[in-house]
Amino acid sequence: MNFDLTEDQSMLKSMTERFVQDRYDTESRRKYLGEENGFSKDNWETLAEIGILAAALPEEAGGLALDMTGIAVISEVLGHGMVVEPVIENAFFAAPLLLRGLSDTVGEEWAEALATGSRRVAFAHWEKGSRNGSTWIETRASNNGSGVILNGQKPYVSAGHGADGFIVSARREGQPGDAEGWSLYFVPADASGLSQTSWNMADGSTSASVVLENVSVSSENELKDAISLFETVTLQASLARSAEALGIMERLFADTLDYVRQREQFGSPIGKFQAIQHRLAAQYAEIEQARALLELAIVSADTDGFASAVDGARAFIAEAGIDLGHEAIQLHGGMGVTEELSIGQGHKRLLVISRWPDDSEAALDRYTEAS
16 A cells, blocks of 8 residues: 655644644643643644645545645644644534535635634534443424524533534534434534533543533524434544644654653663563554554545544554553653653553543443444
């Protein structure tokens, strides 16, 4: 297979790398997490200026419509820099979901704003009964003549705090766990009856809990082919998250390798000890396995085996990332868990990626069922 990047992909990768180099270090990352929405507004605008926020948007909406190779490349670079801006959750997942499913009339109002970063949308889907990505929707959509009335709670809206709009799943008929009978609706954040509160995930990122009380939504705000579209965009987002995790793994490995070359014990760098070398060699092998599985998923993008390949990659990378984080912390000693080092910060991010929106065992179950 030819894994050479196209000219456009190489350019976007270079610009993303420059963004990370110019804007990110361990202390800056901590500062960005402490800002109002859990990331830097200035950084978000810069990401829009270099085209990252438009990368996954359809061409008809002014986006770049990058394929999975381009999305994965950008996500990996963002992971290596441990960027806190919610590019995947807002720009690579919720935004394309919205613009692909909305009517042209409503979509045109939001397309430019999403590409330029002046507005953000978040995906409000998972509820208290959801387990490992399963369909559990208690939020109800009842007809009101010109549209629907939404009532329910969405406690787990990743990167939702401060968003300008929400894509909300709601059930028209059936029971909460039924695979059919539900749809997706776009609700502006300032809609009457919608309220939100913020909370922090384990990696320090800011999410939202959304409550909908008799929120009126017009019929043109219902997404077309919602369930099918949701499944398609979810796979793309899952691949992007795995690419981000791979980038973080590479960063933690590089930082750990540098540390063991400098840290001395018994008058010699600990990196010369055979036991340490064996442990690092094992982690290097896992990184290479992770990359191979990610590339397999990328080249499967237009085949029937894409979903299975994505689940396989996620199942492996989610577990391998946590293992590598544990090794990096142990080799650094107690300071490895602190916020002063990239090791502790990266491990927390890998922890969230490995569990959100489902864990490695759920992905592995889907993979084995499809095999």
